[in-house]
């Protein structure tokens with residue numbers, strides 16, 4: 352296992368007039384054994400960053416180190432990493448055992464050691480009873496576990512995951528998420544996991560790196576990022592439904608954006624005068640969307656509460672200790 356260090360890492364695709372800079376200087380220190388999730392919208396550069404760590408893309412500037420070793424010029428196969436992709440690409444004509452052990456056989460490991468490593472990985476991933484099957488006779492989730500098994504048996508210093516769950520349905524995704532957590536608890540291998548799904552990021556990460564347009568907006572634990580977003584971008588990206596961001600409500604100074612999460616608004620006697628626009632039932636909770644002047648405010652309430660009529664007037668009071676303010680021009684957090 353090893354720590355992972357990124358120093359002012361930059362990436363530009365192409366050269367000359369057609370050059371496209373996509374990563375603008377990323378710094379990160381990932382501790383030995385830590386599980387870090389890179390999260391951000393499509394096109395923000397998550398996969399590019401991961402592929403640079405893997406050695407599948409060259410590094411335009413800056414430095415990437417795995418443990419004490421700078422790997423900028425090191426071939427992917429020599430980096431001691433294992434990568435799990437969205438498309439797990441198993442060999443269809445090989446059994447699960449052969450798929451998992453293929454890389455080890457190529458490296459010429461003794462048969463007894465191969466057997467022992469595959470058995471251990473299969474036990475952790477609950478694949479022991481499927482080792483003789485062919486991939487065609489497995490479910491999507493089982494195939495993804497075989498792909499993870501193939502990565503585990505290599506006993507790498509670092510695991511890299513590129514959206515490995517996005518081909519699975521919602522239920523299987525949730526289940527595989529738990530398996531990945533368990534895997535990390537058992538093996539403690541330094542892991543970098545890319546996703547555009549903020550729920551996946553919140554549930555898997557020990558720390559998350561929130562990216563936007565080729566830059567890191569914030570790095571912190573899921574709780575820190577959710578409770579203390581560093582910027583308007585992070586505030587709007589993390590949380591479902593997202594934070595209310597108001598520019599025109601009473602009490603909002605020009606040049607400022609006021610942020611308040613839907614769960615920190617109360618319906619009562621005092622506060623902003625709003626008009627109910629729509630209501631959504633989420634199960635145990637309800638979301639009320641209400642017009643506040645030209646803005647729309649989302650309020651999260653218990654489903655026990657009576658459903659307001661559309662067009663009904665509501666007084667909505669923000670809990671003052673949860674109000675945040677951001678600079679409208681820079682997007683940075685003020686208070």
Ligand SMILES: Nc1ncnc2c1ncn2[C@@H]1O[C@H](COP(=O)(O)OP(=O)(O)OP(=O)(O)O)[C@@H](O)[C@H]1O
Nearest residue numbers: 364371373391392393394395396397398399400547
């Ligand atoms: N080979 C390439 N040549 C030019 N531009 C590229 C190349 N590969 C990626 N890009 C651009 O780099 C940017 C970052 O792409 P990247 O795939 O890293 O984003 P991402 O955050 O992983 O997105 P997604 O979640 O959609 O996969 C995008 O604007 C993309 O169009």
